[in-house]
Amino acid sequence: MSGITNILVVGTGGQGVMTATEILAEAAIAFGHDVKKTEVAGMAQRGGVVSSHLRFGPKVLSPQISPGTADVLLGFEAAEGMRWRHMLRPTGLALMNTGRLVPPVVDIGLYDYPDDPVAEVRAAGTRVFSFDASAIAKELGDIRLGNTVMLGAISDYLPFSADVLEHCILKRFATKKPELIELNRRAFAAGRAAATQAAQAEVS
């Protein structure tokens, strides 16, 4: 379908993947796009895999992104970015948090966590910009700022301006928690800078 942008946001339950995708959807709507957003998130609250599909453009029909057709993959967790790499189109971009969330099945020794998910995705031929969004969020004072950091990171790789996306994030706090506006503004800027820096590192 022509003129459709496909964004795949992935992570684990509790990371704010679905909220982040919803904010991306709001920004797309603000630009006059038709939008569909869908998740595969069975029992997501229990630490399972979450993948959230966002499609926008003049008119969206099927809500699902087909494998090999995502324009941008926004990975909230390193191994999850790797898990969904096949959803990207060959020229697509993976924005990956290098932060790790190790599940109990790895802790009890049933499976291994990949040594370097970013390197493996890159070796498979995908363009990757990676950065430690979890560390950035912790440095700002709260791991839960991670989704704002990730939204900042994707903000320069969307077919609309970053300002609108930032506005859509901040207005969520305007009525309920205005004291968090400044913190989220900083998280957004930090994510944006981290992606830019990663992009420059990629080029050089």
Add this chain to the structure above:
Amino acid sequence: MMKPSETGDVMAAVLPASAHSRLLMSGNDAVARAVWEAGVRVAAAYPGTPATEMLEVISTYPDLYAEWSVNEKVSLEVAFGAAMAGSRAFCAMKHVGMNVASDALMTMTLTGVAGGLVIAIADDVGLSSSQNEQDSRYWGRFAHVPVLEPSDSQEAYEFTLAAFELSERFQVPVILRMTTRICHVKGLVTVGERREQSVAGFTKDVARWVMVPGAAGRRLPLMFERENKLRAEAEGSKLNFVETGSDRRVGFIASGPAYMHVRESFPDAPVLKLGFSCPVPYDLVRAFSTQCDQLVVVEEVEPLIETEVKAQGIAVSGKDILPRSGELSPHVLKPAIARLLGEPLPDGVAATSRIAPMQVFPRPPTMCVACPHLGVYYTLAQLRNVTISGDIGCYTLGFGQPWNALDACISMGASMGMALGLDKGRADSEKDKKIVAVIGDSTFLHMGMQGLLDIVYNRGNVTVLLLDNRAVGMTGGQSNPGTGRDIHGEEAPRVDFVKLVKALGVRDERVHEVDPYELPTLFKTLRQETKIAEPSVIITNQPCVLVEHFHARKPFRVIDDKCTGCGNCVDVGCPAIHVTRRDKVIKPSGKEVTRSFVRIESPACTGCGLCLQPCAPDAIVPVETLSMPIHVVKMS
């Protein structure tokens, strides 16, 4: 570049958004809005994925009564009662809920309704959170009631309004068939305003409302007559329409979300879209069949339309070329149709099908940090010579690692009956086997009480663990009669589980209330009760960590120098405990043991204290100062 428009707040609002607003809504949000606009006065449901949010959202609208019912059958009876009284009524459930409610459905189709009654049934196509996959459109055939199948949020909204009109015109309950990809997909919906409906009141009419055999028999012909009229209605319904196409090699008959996949995959093909899909409008199908070389029915789960169309002598393909189960998508449809036409795969599809997913460990759902069920499963895992009959809820996860402490699970409340059967049907070689049943508070009240009564009445030897966490945990912590809160979070009568199980006949000495964080007491009680050959009930009494009654305590950390790597704490299964290093050592006895050294993710730890109880070297201690400030940064 388009300019941002001033759409204001695009979120589905708690207070009803004004008419003509264009809102980003899930299918569940859209149905809820339409229920409110349709002037519904009574709405009832039991929570169940993916249907839960319909009633959750409805309960936020004014001017109607909404309730969490104890089970789906009761919810349907409540809605039916309101419809008998002449009010518009609504009921929502997941697919398996209708199995429970069907006893009521199969006779209310004979009485019909006075006020409009719409039943939304949400099929979990692809089993994201269910014990089976079912096609609820069967109920339309079985009960001879109409089925409407929306294909996105806008249609979910429009079809709900249409369903109430249809229900009142034909005095019939109407099924709105939802699926996960309707319930949980968000799209833009243009909404309208609420229209209050006048309510005629209950009209006494024993020939209609009292379904004794004679009266019911006289209503059977009326039901079949109604079905014929509904088929004629479907023939002319604007919910069914043909989209002509230039590429007539294959014409598609599609319903539900499958329609969107067809439209996306084959933009030039003719499509007959069936929104009012039961009874199937045969004339419409026959006329459409003359417009294309061959027909393919694209429907999710069962080949219902396909089989019925074939029975009319119209040649169609369907499940012979499409998957028999699971979700459809453009990725599934395109290759199937290419094969049917004997064509090579479209370029894009061929290229992407060669990209294999990278191999990454699985990430199964786990119990939460400090979940009170952790202590229960840690204890059950220590018990030997036991069969554990399980039930539907978060605690089903006890079958997994590291506990391996749940042996069966089929349906709501079944842990009780299965346990009694395991007891009565035990092999001669299993005389000493302990039979334990595990069930949550909400599931017990839904359908477990009757099973326990059966255990008591028939003198079963079963130890029941009733995990009372005061919430319907798995679906997001909704209220039930055990929480002491109603659907609005307001105070409500709370069932007393101790008194309840005693009233069912469990002897006083065999009923225990235990704190699941006190492992020695839990273990002692469980061992004692499984040794006694009569029904006993152990009630655990700590709340779900996701509900507001839960209060976190001071977190713990591991003193590295003291950790001996015994791994006992890992067996608790708390996701805040991480193994930092693993090695193997030879004990003086010559036995090789694996050591797992751990750390606790202290910011996630809520200080339940489960892990420090099996820690032999006392290496787990409270964190004195937090390494980082805790803010509440929740984007709701």
